[in-house]
């Protein structure tokens with residue numbers, strides 16, 4: 152049974168990826184190494200450990216723990232590594248950048264070092280792949296036109312994107328210097344089930360449900376290129392199986408939206424789902440608040456390379472997948488409560504001040 156090591160699999164995209172891969176590749180076994188920071192929730196995958204113990208193993212641990220990494224690689228001899236583990240929230244990186252350096256840069260370097268040692272030790276198996284899951288934010292900010300391609304110069308704005316840029320450089324260096332069979336994907340903003348409600352879409356869904364204020368940074372005109380998380384999982388599977396070592400692939404949904412339009416759409420959807428009949432009821436909760444420092448204006452991905460070389464294209468339409476996402480949050484109130492730890496409440500209180508209390 153081929154085995155894959157996944158790092159950060161208890162987070163948003165990792166959880167979706169593990170569930171997706173175990174379904175579409177019934178012969179694969181997955182080992183999930185996750186430190187369970189505030190963003191990780193092993194319970195997302197608890198049913199798998201019980202339902203398919205031979206195909207799913209959870210290991211609690213940090214990618215900075217080189218002894219643990221070496222032990223897992225020796226025990227499991229994975230055919231590939233999919234590296235999701237990261238600190239991932241831009242606003243938190245502005246308040247506390249060092250955690251981003253520790254995990255995203257140092258952690259990635261340690262993971263690369265131990266994986267390369269294991270790969271050398273095993274005689275450089277030609278089918279081994281290391282897939283580094285990165286972001287389009289490394290490219291910086293676009294004006295009203297143009298797209299990021301794989302050759303766009305890196306120009307990160309936030310401590311988060313700078314740390315991801317550094318990790319991408321390390322991965323590329325490991326390929327060029329050691330011929331280590333690594334690949335990088337740079338993906339646009341994801342949305343879907345299991346996303347921690349500090350990010351725009353789930354934060355707004357929860358606040359609308361609870362009739363709390365909806366904090367839109369700046370003028371709300373910043374644009375993101377949204378991709379449903381399952382489309383991202385399918386792209387990662389294609390890269391893992393058919394991507395070329397040393398290559399970078401941009402992944403994007405071709406669904407550019409202004410933040411204010413996303414928030415208004417969520418208001419309308421939830422008004423309808425919750426039977427809030429007074430026209431525009433939830434949109435009255437929108438508040439334009441101070442802008443994020445260094446706030447990138449627009450992201451947009453040119454995904455021509457992965458489409459042409461690997462035959463991947465997004466399957467989900469934004470409106471349809473957003474509705475499915477809203478329905479998932481409405482149906483999983485117990486999940487929401489379980490991740491609203493004291494730490495989460497502290498973040499909301501310190502970052503947004505008064506919005507934790509309901510209005511209207």
Ligand code: NAD
Pocket residue numbers: 158159160161162163164165184185186187188189190191192212213214215234235236237238239240254258284285286287315337338339340341342347
């Ligand atoms: P997330 O914050 O939801 O999950 C991160 C996971 O990593 C958590 O389970 C956490 O416990 C774990 N983790 C953190 N530090 C760790 C460490 N030192 N050792 C082991 N595990 C650790 O993040 P996400 O949104 O699922 O993103 C996953 C990856 O995809 C990240 O690398 C991110 O940069 C990238 N990405 C995310 C998006 C997006 O829209 N969310 C878009 C493009 C790329």
Ligand code: TYD
Pocket residue numbers: 240241242340349350351352354366367368369373374375410443
């Ligand atoms: P976010 O989900 O944090 O993703 P990223 O910063 O990685 O793109 O934010 C998406 C957009 O939404 C971004 O332009 C910032 C904006 N935003 C708000 O306007 N209000 C909020 O409370 C949050 C969390 C984000």
